[in-house]
Amino acid sequence: xWQIPSACNSxxxxxxxxxxxxxxxxxxxxxxxxxxxxxxxxxxxxxxxxQAMQGDKSPLAPLDLTKIKAAREDDWKSEYCDLIxxxxxxxxxxxxxxxxxxxxxxxxESMVAEDASRFQxxxxxxxxSGVFLNASTRFADGFRYGFGAxxxxxxxxxxxxGPVGVEGLVTYKYKLLGQGHLVADYVGTHARSFTHRDLDS
Numbered sequence: 001x002w003q004i005p006s007a008c009n010s011x012x013x014x015x016x017x018x019x020x021x022x023x024x025x026x027x028x029x030x031x032x033x034x035x036x037x038x039x040x041x042x043x044x045x046x047x048x049x050x051q052a053m054q055g056d057k058s059p060l061a062p063l064d065l066t067k068i069k070a071a072r073e074d075d076w077k078s079e080y081c082d083l084i085x086x087x088x089x090x091x092x093x094x095x096x097x098x099x100x101x102x103x104x105x106x107x108x109e110s111m112v113a114e115d116a117s118r119f120q121x122x123x124x125x126x127x128x129s130g131v132f133l134n135a136s137t138r139f140a141d142g143f144r145y146g147f148g149a150x151x152x153x154x155x156x157x158x159x160x161x162g163p164v165g166v167e168g169l170v171t172y173k174y175k176l177l178g179q180g181h182l183v184a185d186y187v188g189t190h191a192r193s194f195t196h197r198d199l200d201s
Contacts, residue, residue: 005083013103014088015096017096029068037084045088093118106155107129109137111131134180144186146194
């Protein structure tokens, strides 16, 4: 996120399942705050952080709760183009999907999970042009998809005008399966390279 926060494929919102909220949230917020990311949390996440700051549950690096803001309705649909992140707790994957389909831009969503068995459900139900598993949303890019220079981005589902044949009714949805892959691994002097080839569907 802090690599190029103004890019259209940077993260704006993180949804965390309630089952891992206590374990994940304090360390995540601590890491993000140390990178000067402004945090905007829903009520449940704010309460979880307050509890985590007591006793031995406190995160590795100190957290400044005074710098964390309460998330508002507008935060869930905002494209900040800045070092700002909203975080919300959800009760289930269905809650997460409903939130994404209501507030998301339709650009790219990524599911981070140790158990990938429910990704097909997430992929099928999330209405975005790119749906990833365990990989950075920053991979949503024309060059990285093998298109050469990217001239624009569209989240529309169909675009034809005039007489339309079968070809004009076909649209695309990109699926990326990773294992914690980051765009940073594909740039610089020791960059990994991309391979583009047709796969069986």
